[in-house]
Amino acid sequence: MNRTGSIRTLGAFGVLAAVVRRDLLLALRRKSEVFTTLFFFVIVVSLFPLGIGPELGLLRKIAPGVLWVAALLATMLSLNRMFAADYADGTLEQMVLSPTPLGLMVAGKILAHWLVSGLPLVLIAPILGLQFDLAPRALVVLVISLLLGTPLLSMIGAIGAALTLGVRGGGVLVSLLTLPLYIPALIFGAGAVEADISGLGAGGHLSLLAALFALAVFFAPWATTAALKIALE
Amino acid sequence: MNRTGSIRTLGAFGVLAAVVRRDLLLALRRKSEVFTTLFFFVIVVSLFPLGIGPELGLLRKIAPGVLWVAALLATMLSLNRMFAADYADGTLEQMVLSPTPLGLMVAGKILAHWLVSGLPLVLIAPILGLQFDLAPRALVVLVISLLLGTPLLSMIGAIGAALTLGVRGGGVLVSLLTLPLYIPALIFGAGAVEADISGLGAGGHLSLLAALFALAVFFAPWATTAALKIALE
Amino acid sequence: MLTAIDLACIRGDRRLFAGLGFTLGPGERLHVTGENGSGKTSLLRMLCGLSPPEEGEVRWTGVAIASLGDEYRQAVLYLGHHNALKEELTALENLLTTSALAGVALGDAEGCEALRRVGLAGREDLPVRFLSQGQKRRVALARLLWSPAPLWVLDEPYVALDAAAVGWLAEIIGAHIAGGGMAVLTSHQEVAIEGGVAQTLRLAA
Amino acid sequence: MLTAIDLACIRGDRRLFAGLGFTLGPGERLHVTGENGSGKTSLLRMLCGLSPPEEGEVRWTGVAIASLGDEYRQAVLYLGHHNALKEELTALENLLTTSALAGVALGDAEGCEALRRVGLAGREDLPVRFLSQGQKRRVALARLLWSPAPLWVLDEPYVALDAAAVGWLAEIIGAHIAGGGMAVLTSHQEVAIEGGVAQTLRLAA
């Protein structure tokens, strides 16, 4: 077969786009996937009133914490599928062997993960907030905090997901590794909403969250790449 | 090779024991596994004070609910590995083809799952309860409710785990299927502890939990077996 | 005696085969051949009772296997494309547990003996994860050595094996058949098996 | 040009090979043979740069591959025991994305053409999960048809393929080498490849 001439090679961003496209396609194909992280989030949030009882006053107090913990758990649950399938079926080897820098492909995978698992949570959170009787302004702060926080969770999670590859039974191990790292995001995220509710102003918390976000953008793809290479050695 | 004479065949309970032994061995071999469900439980429970704030009064009120929700999530997280590995590597086919009734092997796997994921939670729960300032009697009720409740969670979870086999992206789907079914266990479990705290007596809740347990013992292995056979068709 | 009557198999919108029938008696082996995707694996899974046939029936000693249940499962040993090994367990542990699942109680000594025979002496206690592709297949095959099942259903047993291993595997199958056993096998490699009566079933793609 | 100098491989407490060296120029192919577990897969992964050698060095056009990075990765195509396919994606989607990962932009037409050539016409849009073992391997192999990489590293490419497919695969490899490419391959089956210069490297167990 003619293997010269007609073949175009892809630039770095072409590969990035291909990675994002592929992961989104996979998520759509496993039809349920997009919706299930979301439903998980919704169900977990609904479990708390069932466990704690229906007093609205009490529920309003714990709402920011519950919503953020649920977002964190939902993100974490979906981490497994970030690299595990690629690792098991040999795609990851192919990625490492690709001429495109691995960091870029990792960034693509993180982006796709956020689009599939993070963004829907941000969009549904206000409705759940209503169930806990949060005020409209608190809802806005909630959405902003999640908008900054969920990509952060995806980025930190990627490191954990990469580190636990091939470590069998890694499904739970990944939570062990990432949950502690998630704690700052949880404190500032839930803190922002609480601060707003109690009239203290959410600005400080939100800017700290933004700072964490910026830090992670630089740090996470690098660490993830390193972890992936180690997993394959 | 001489294939007659010397070979002993195993009775039904021999096979059941072999299944339990194998799963425990696997859990020990994937060293992290036993501890990670436990740590997940501990971490989730500890996240709440971080997300909600340190008021002891508030924390005491939400303690039963939080502990039970965490137990439920921890169990659910570990459901994935109940059958998935066996399905992927062909062991499940061998089980279906085994002369021993599949229901028995399923019972063995559920038992092993509880020993690995449920029992440790029951044992650590009182310590976490202390952190939330629960009274000693409430701690005892907590342990009893978990002792009845966690096997129930394993049994119900087995159905969900079996149904989502081979359904890629099943990791989150399983939670969508099982969490709603877990709700009665959650309500009676957390309810028992709360009833005890508020001086109403936990007896009613606990006997309902026991009734659910008995129901599940009969129903769950059957449904799981059916689901497994469907998965392999 | 294994009888297949008028079997049909539909996968998605494809009819892989229809009206397929054969009879396999003691001391006979059936080679199922055909191109990739012609339905060999699908047929073998049907014969084991793993998937129900679209039409037709599989019978064992004259009785439909669906109504036989345990009795038939006791008589069959199936080895598929997958090895059914746990990567974290050692070769020996894997062999002992798969045997136990099939209702056969093997001791350590018998297990080690079987592993020695498949050329894994010295690797009994290595987690299967570390073994090479061919070594993994050998662990899966070691089950044959102690199996009391009269009917072996082997899907591409020779895959990943080196030439020497293919040789002894053919011998083992031959001995099983010569001893009054039965075997249904598929393979894309031509491997000569001594002993017994050979039938061939060719599935057209 | 691929050069291996004094390679050694240790796995656990086993020294699989040591002092291994060869030179492979354009138009040449290297057959790595050896029993199960002799270290073929380990060697091939080293050559690709997937695992670092215990001792020695792999060089590409005279430079150590560790210092070449992307440039070397662009030159290598590796096909391992695993097929690197996503079971939920269709054959075509799988082919296009694996190619994209390797930096090659294939269009739908080229993808379909490649699948047709590996005998999967009409199954382009079937999720790979439904394909038979051999058909899966064919999807993985379709990558070869459009690959611009000069060095192919193929670990048991013939596994699970039927006789016809083994035939055309050998032809494709032959054509690649005849066109100035290089190939390192392992196989337990004897398959004749036409064209190019053949070297053989035997790993003792």
Next chain:
Amino acid sequence: MNWHSPAEFFAMGGYAFYVWGSFGVTALALLIEPLLLKKRRSEVLKSLKRELSAKERSQ
């Protein structure tokens, strides 16, 4: 008759948002479902026709 003018009707005694929000979304849902079903049906039919004509051409 409860209403004296259309405006009063639409105001629903101050509950317009809630009443019309309920009836509106319900009506919307009951309208969308048949439309989605119609689309689903026509898609199946289209692909069936395409397949049929492909088959007839190949014969």
Next chain:
Amino acid sequence: MNPKLITWKYASPPYFYPLAGKMIPWFALLAVLLGIAGLWVSFFVAPTDAQQGEGYRIIFVHVGASWMSMFLYLVMAFWAGIGLSFNTKLSSMMASAVAPTGAMFAFLSLWTGALWGKPMWGTWWVWDARLTSELILLFLYLGFIALQAAIDEPRRADKAGAIIALVGVVNVPIIYFSVKWWNTLHQGASVSLTQAPSMAKTMLLGMLLMALSFWMYSIAMVLTRVRAIMLERERHSDWVANLKEVRS
């Protein structure tokens, strides 16, 4: 003709498909007529409520939707169970066809209830027994739909869906009573759903008409959906190829 064949005649897709096609317009028509009548009664006949003013008119959609959501779950589980035990394809298709409509009514019940709750109770949502179990019912529907959507072999999807539907149906009463008990144990009577005992006759009439309309609507939708499912699943059978809508 073989008697068994006669009994099962209408249970097989080739016969049921045209039959359903003939029935759909009638149910649709009934739904529209009953709906118009119901709306008329709801808005122009039923009097203003003494306590709730005009806001109570939400009842006319809310109750019908709530009833349908619960009833349809039973219907779905029933067909799924039949499909599982007798291996009749059509029953399983019916189950899959009921689920989306049921889920939609569950959603509408929640939506209209929430819109009612805000003016009446001052909050969109309380964790009351009935509300909570309706929410869980929606989750059960979604679980069923998601599971079936995630499996692409139809036969397997049918059976797996049937198991979750049956397990769910056992659980619905358990859930309902557990939630009810849970709620009443804690809460005094801060929130109570009990309506005025002497409901105006016309209000009852409006509710019934709307509920009947929803019922007819559901039948029409389920039949339409099951026809589409039949075409999708049996695309390669002769009877589909010979349909005049395919031929034309």
